[in-house]
Amino acid sequence: EPEVTQTPSHQVTQMGQEVILRCVPISNHLYFYWYRQILGQKVEFLVSFYNNEISEKSEIFDDQFSVERPDGSNFTLKIRSTKLEDSAMYFCASSEAPLQGPEAFFGQGTRLTVV
Amino acid sequence: QKEVEQNSGPLSVPEGAIASLNCTYSDRGSQSFFWYRQYSGKSPELIMFIYSNGDKEDGRFTAQLNKASQYVSLLIRDSQPSDSATYLCAVNVAGANNLFFGTGTRLTVIP
Numbered sequence: 170e171p172e173v174t175q176t177p178s179h180q181v182t183q184m185g186q187e188v189i190l191r192c193v194p195i196s197n198h199l200y201f202y203w204y205r206q207i208l209g210q211k212v213e214f215l216v217s218f219y220n221n222e223i224s225e226k227s228e229i230f231d232d233q234f235s236v237e238r239p240d241g242s243n244f245t246l247k248i249r250s251t252k253l254e255d256s257a258m259y260f261c262a263s264s265e266a267p268l269q270g271p272e273a274f275f276g277q278g279t280r281l282t283v284v
Numbered sequence: 285q286k287e288v289e290q291n292s293g294p295l296s297v298p299e300g301a302i303a304s305l306n307c308t309y310s311d312r313g314s315q316s317f318f319w320y321r322q323y324s325g326k327s328p329e330l331i332m333f334i335y336s337n338g339d340k341e342d343g344r345f346t347a348q349l350n351k352a353s354q355y356v357s358l359l360i361r362d363s364q365p366s367d368s369a370t371y372l373c374a375v376n377v378a379g380a381n382n383l384f385f386g387t388g389t390r391l392t393v394i395p
Contacts, residue, residue, distance in 0.1 A: 200381065212328060212372065212385040225381055260327055267381045272318060275327040 171195045173276035175261050181282045182251055190246045190279045192261030201244045202262040202273060203236065205229070212260070218244065219267075251283045286311045288375050290386035298394050303360040305389050307373030310354070316376040317349055317356045321369045322388065328372055332358065363393040 174193045182188050194201050203215040216226040218236055235247045244263075248255055258280050264273040287310040297303045305319075316335050320328035334340045334347040334356065346359040356375075360367055370388040377384070 202382065204383075211387045212374075212383075214382040214384070217381045219381070227382070272330050272333050273383065274330065275320075278327045 173261055173263055173274055175259075175276035175279050177279060178277065179280045179282070181284060184253055184283055185250050188248050188251055188281065190248075190259050190261075190281070192244045192246070192276055193242050194244055194261065194263030195265075195274060196242070198263035198265050198274075200224075200264045200267060200273075201236075201238070202264075203246045204260045204262060204275075205257040206260065206278075207254075207257045215246070248281075251281075253283050256281055256283045286314075286375070286377060286384045288373055288384050288386040290371075290373050290389045292387055293390040294392055295389055296392045296394055297363050299363060299365060301363050301393075303363045303367065303391055303393070305358040305360075305371050305373075305391065307356045307358075307386055308354055309356070309373075309375045309384075311375070311377050311384075312351075312354065313378045314351075314354075314375045315378045317347070318374040318376070318383065319345075319347060319356075319358045320372040320374060320385075321367075322372055323369045328374075331371075360391075363391075365393045365395050367391060368393050 176191045201218040206212045215230045217224045258278045261276040262273040289308045318333045319331045332347045340347045344361045348357045372388045373386040374383040
């Protein structure tokens, strides 16, 4: 069964450092997303991406965040200068079509710990 | 602010019983509704989605949607201990390509 894969599964970084979280969406999917979940809190939308550009972003997705599809398979989330409050589980998701239609499938997540 | 509200629980049911999970949402423009299951430390896993008023059944799961009341629910029949997890309600608003999640309801099925 096709799945969204994320690497690494766990990343520890020092405050102020840059991190890149990687995702390989399902191959025939065209819409890509990043969500995050701070421990014990709700899953929060960060950004959606389609046709090589951001289609929507939340207030959380400020200038410290960026996304990129550097090749035909990977989808990355970069945090330029990490803060303690960026510690969370980051989920990548992909869908065949916009969410008005079929559902989004989530990867297993990257646990980011900022120390 | 788009709100999706769920009772955080925990909800405990005996094995074999029906578990009923409820969700309300604030935005009347919401058009697609999703139930995800999340085991501790794991990613959300889609169980069901529903777009139209009424019931939608898939195996032991039934999603119910009432747009007039802005209410969506999930029934789990013949609950199993493996159903013990947090159940997340998520909503998509028309014109938006993202999901708004509730905080989830933690379900425990007691053997």
